[in-house]
Amino acid sequence: IYLYDVAFVSGAEPIRTGSPGFIAVWTFAQAMGWTGVPVASSYAACASGATAMSVARDRIRAGACDIALVVGADTTPKGFFKPVEGADRFTDPDWLRFRLLGATNPTYFALYARRRMDLYGATDEDFAQVKGKNAKHGLANPKARYRKEVTIEEVLASPMVADPLRLLEVCATSDGGAAVILMSQDEAERRGVADPPTVAAISTVTPT
Numbered sequence: 001i002y003l004y005d006v007a008f009v010s011g012a013e014p015i016r017t018g019s020p021g022f023i024a025v026w027t028f029a030q031a032m033g034w035t036g037v038p039v040a041s042s043y044a045a046c047a048s049g050a051t052a053m054s055v056a057r058d059r060i061r062a063g064a065c066d067i068a069l070v071v072g073a074d075t076t077p078k079g080f081f082k083p084v085e086g087a088d089r090f091t092d093p094d095w096l097r098f099r100l101l102g103a104t105n106p107t108y109f110a111l112y113a114r115r116r117m118d119l120y121g122a123t124d125e126d127f128a129q130v131k132g133k134n135a136k137h138g139l140a141n142p143k144a145r146y147r148k149e150v151t152i153e154e155v156l157a158s159p160m161v162a163d164p165l166r167l168l169e170v171c172a173t174s175d176g177g178a179a180v181i182l183m184s185q186d187e188a189e190r191r192g193v194a195d196p197p198t199v200a201a202i203s204t205v206t207p208t
Contacts, residue, residue, distance in 0.1 A: 001181050003032050007065035010056035012072025013043035015084060028071050038065075045094075047204050048072060049178065054202045056182050066187040073177030080104040081173070106170050110162035117164065124164055128155035131169050145174050 009032070011025030025039040042051040049072050056068035082098055089095040097103040103111075116122045132152055138144040150168060158168040188196040 001067065003035055005067050006032075006035070006069045006181075007037055008056060008059055008068040009037055009039045010052040010059075010068060010070045011039065011041045012048035012052040012070070012074075013041045014048070014072065014074035015043060015045075024072070028069075044204065050202055050204050053180070053182070053199075054204055057199055057202060060182060060184050067181065067183045069179065069181055071177070071179040073175075075175045076173040078173065106162040106165060110165045113164055124156060125152060127164065127169055128152040128166075131155045145172065145176075 009025055009029055011028050013024040023041065025041040029035070029037070029039050040052075040055050042048055042055055044051040049070075052072060053070045056070045059065055060068055081104075083089070083092070083095045088099075097108060113122070113127060129152060132150060132155065135146065135148060135150045139147055139149055141147070155166060155168045158166040160166055161170050182199070183191075185196075185198075
């Protein structure tokens with residue numbers, strides 16, 4: 001795939017990177033050399049990447065383009081994530097849980113993980129497999145912060161941070177980025193891609 005093949009760019013908007021982050025997709029488009037393609041930015045906090053991918057997938061499914069680039073990058077402060085500074089937001093659950101309860105992200109995510117275990121029968125081993133999969137993929141990236149494969153047993157033996165999440169399951173705060181090329185099934189066949197991987201699902205629903 002060449003840059004001129006890309007017919008749409010969907011950018012995940014990082015809020016902590018100043019002006020380039022607030023206009024993320026234009027920042028990426030400029031880096032590509034202003035190819036003149038339609039673009040869209042998505043900001044949804046930790047779900048920004050999934051939202052940007054959903055926009056690109058839906059555009060392809062609608063027939064508006066055959067090849068789309070989804071890209072995001074972010075920089076992070078030291079320590080725990082906290083709500084964006086500004087006025088008090090008494091209707092914002094994220095602000096409330098941090099300011100009133102002192103519930104940092106590991107605590108917040110642990111509560112969601114525990115709820116998933118109670119509702120759907122998820123297990124510690126299920127969560128450990130996610131870390132194992134991510135670590136395995138990181139081995140192939142020379143710029144990855146951590147390049148070490150870990151076993152499920154090693155994950156489960158790491159110190160507990162916020163039950164049921166352990167140290168090796170908690171994301172380190174660091175700068176990073178990711179990108180993926182999406183294309184229609186017809187375009188993949190036209191290019192002779194044998195048995196291409198497909199997007200099984202994208203979920204960006206709100207709580208109920």
